[in-house]
Amino acid sequence: MNQSSLIAPENYNIVMEFEKYAEEPNRKALIVEDDKGNQNEITYRNLIRNANKIGNILLEHGIKKGDKLLVMMPRSIETYEVYIAALKTGIIIIPCSEMFRTKDLQYRITHGEVRGVVSYAAFTPQFNDIDQYEELVKFSVGGKKEDWNELERIKETASEELEIVHTTSEDLAFLPYTSGTTGNPKAVMHTHAWGYAHMRTAPANWLAINEGDKVWATAAPGWQKWVWSPFLSVLGSGATGFVYNGKFEPKKYMSLLEKYGINVFCCTPTEYRLMAKLDNLADYQLPSLHSAVSAGEPLNREVIDQFEKYFGVTVRDGYGQTENTLLLGFLKGMKVKPGSMGKPTPGNNVQLIDEDCNPVPVGEVGDIAVPLDTPALFKAYYKDEERTKKSCRGDFYITGDQAKIDEEGYFWFEGRNDDIIVSSGYTIGPFEVEDALVKHPAVKECAVVASPDEVRGNVVKAFVVLQDHVDSSETGLVKELQNHAKQLTAPYKYPRKIEFINELPKTSSGKTRRVELRQREKTIAK
Ligand code: ATP
Ligand code: MG
Numbered sequence: 461m462n463q464s465s466l467i468a469p470e471n472y473n474i475v476m477e478f479e480k481y482a483e484e485p486n487r488k489a490l491i492v493e494d495d496k497g498n499q500n501e502i503t504y505r506n507l508i509r510n511a512n513k514i515g516n517i518l519l520e521h522g523i524k525k526g527d528k529l530l531v532m533m534p535r536s537i538e539t540y541e542v543y544i545a546a547l548k549t550g551i552i553i554i555p556c557s558e559m560f561r562t563k564d565l566q567y568r569i570t571h572g573e574v575r576g577v578v579s580y581a582a583f584t585p586q587f588n589d590i591d592q593y594e595e596l597v598k599f600s601v602g603g604k605k606e607d608w609n610e611l612e613r614i615k616e617t618a619s620e621e622l623e624i625v626h627t628t629s630e631d632l633a634f635l636p637y638t639s640g641t642t643g644n645p646k647a648v649m650h651t652h653a654w655g656y657a658h659m660r661t662a663p664a665n666w667l668a669i670n671e672g673d674k675v676w677a678t679a680a681p682g683w684q685k686w687v688w689s690p691f692l693s694v695l696g697s698g699a700t701g702f703v704y705n706g707k708f709e710p711k712k713y714m715s716l717l718e719k720y721g722i723n724v725f726c727c728t729p730t731e732y733r734l735m736a737k738l739d740n741l742a743d744y745q746l747p748s749l750h751s752a753v754s755a756g757e758p759l760n761r762e763v764i765d766q767f768e769k770y771f772g773v774t775v776r777d778g779y780g781q782t783e784n785t786l787l788l789g790f791l792k793g794m795k796v797k798p799g800s801m802g803k804p805t806p807g808n809n810v811q812l813i814d815e816d817c818n819p820v821p822v823g824e825v826g827d828i829a830v831p832l833d834t835p836a837l838f839k840a841y842y843k844d845e846e847r848t849k850k851s852c853r854g855d856f857y858i859t860g861d862q863a864k865i866d867e868e869g870y871f872w873f874e875g876r877n878d879d880i881i882v883s884s885g886y887t888i889g890p891f892e893v894e895d896a897l898v899k900h901p902a903v904k905e906c907a908v909v910a911s912p913d914e915v916r917g918n919v920v921k922a923f924v925v926l927q928d929h930v931d932s933s934e935t936g937l938v939k940e941l942q943n944h945a946k947q948l949t950a951p952y953k954y955p956r957k958i959e960f961i962n963e964l965p966k967t968s969s970g971k972t973r974r975v976e977l978r979q980r981e982k983t984i985a986k
Pocket of ligand 2: 638781860
């Protein structure tokens with residue numbers, strides 16, 4: 461597949477891809493289980509009908525093509541309906557996580573010039589102190605709230621006929637904000653053409669979805685990962701999405717995989733890690749599972765080993781950003797090298813370059829970059845010319861991540877530029893050390909950062925969260941972990957300092973914020 465096959469036709473709207481499946485009256489779009497065990501399901505046909513009603517309601521309330529709609533919804537059928545409604549009417553979606561608080565919302569509402577809001581009723585109090593509260597057109601789902609329009613009630617009388625508004629592929633579809641792992645979130649401009657390119661990259665090649673498969677992608681709405689997998693990849697393939705809106709609990713997830721006969725599973729490395737650490741994996745049978753993938757953070761080898769051992773499925777890593785799509789990954793059937801992020805996905809010409817945009821030789825660290833004309837690349841950071849400019853070098857977009865390539869063209873993640881540790885002149889990526897440490901049975905999670913040191917410039921420091929049954933005051937534990945790391949990585953990379961903590965600082969999407977730990981070390985050193 462070459463790059464041109466990812467270029468959208470001029471007149472294009474993402475929803476065109478889903479509507480063809482609504483022609484079959486019984487094709488199942490979603491199956492839902494809530495945390496109390498209640499089940500529900502909906503066909504493509506009914507999903508589109510409900511979306512049409514919502515689209516009509518948005519238009520009747522004066523929200524129209526080009527306006528921005530902030531959507532703060534949990535994992536639910538209604539979330540799909542609202543997204544489809546907005547895309548069909550050319551309204552631009554600002555996805556928001558249910559974990560956001562007033563400050564996060566205020567930032568997006570002001571910066572994104574938001575006109576309307578759809579919020580789950582339980583989250584509406586977060587909007588009470590928003591400066592623009594009076595001017596916003598507000599819809600609540602799942603309950604009536606004072607001066608909010610109750611979406612379900614208005615839906616009862618709304619028309620279920622709605623044509624897709626005319627959009628070109630260059631019209632904006634989404635304005636997601638990045639996770640904020642390294643600093644303030646950036647608003648990423650994505651067009652309908654981006655959706656076209658994404659749907660031709662991830663679903664068939666990486667997730668390996670076959671029509672009719674049951675797909676469980678666990679990402680929560682509000683993150684671009686939700687748009688990628690449970691939304692676009694599922695509905696764009698005519699598959700059936702499984703939605704569970706309860707809390708993550710490793711045993712619960714394993715039993716749902718079994719109960720629903722999930723064929724394709726996509727979750728975060730942290731979730732996989734906690735599942736792989738279960739001591740009763742042998743109790744679960746997953747004969748239907750043919751594809752399991754991970755993205756968002758580095759994937760540990762232990763996960764791959766455990767899933768292979770118990771379920772005969774190789775968990776395949778994939779790499780991408782809010783700003784683009786799945787750029788690197790292990791496609792189904794490709795030889796897996798545990799610890800690597802795979803190779804460029806079809807149509808994405810991912811390269812490793814140096815400061816002068818020259819390719820770096822095999823085995824050396826370089827910046828992961830893609831040419832600026834990559835179809836699945838964002839247009840710009842909204843109203844932020846400076847950061848947009850900073851992300852470009854020559855004809856390339858620079859991801860901000862570093863990696864090495866081996867002689868077979870596989871990419872190996874080193875770290876985010878800021879996370880790389882330089883100690884006694886050695887460059888050390890935190891991931892390799894973390895990967896070694898989590899292999900130790902006493903370790904639940906860990907994060908490795910630079911800690912300032914007078915002699916070495918920096919030393920490698922590991923913040924370790926121990927398994928519940930392990931006592932941090934156990935004598936010899938630090939030494940044991942250090943020796944363990946020395947055996948699995950080059951000895952100069954071992955953590956000279958180890959500190960036990962109860963939990964790692966994380967973004968609300970669950971990514972480790974090494975920046976916080978690094979700052980802490982710097983402050984202590986002063
Ligand atoms: P911000 O840009 O606001 O700091 P963020 O970069 O975490 O936040 P996202 O776009 O959600 O926001 O995440 C993309 C980043 O996640 C990548 O740049 C990379 O650092 C990391 N990442 C994604 N997939 C992988 C992977 N498979 N292995 C290692 N790192 C990954
Ligand atoms: Mg980023």
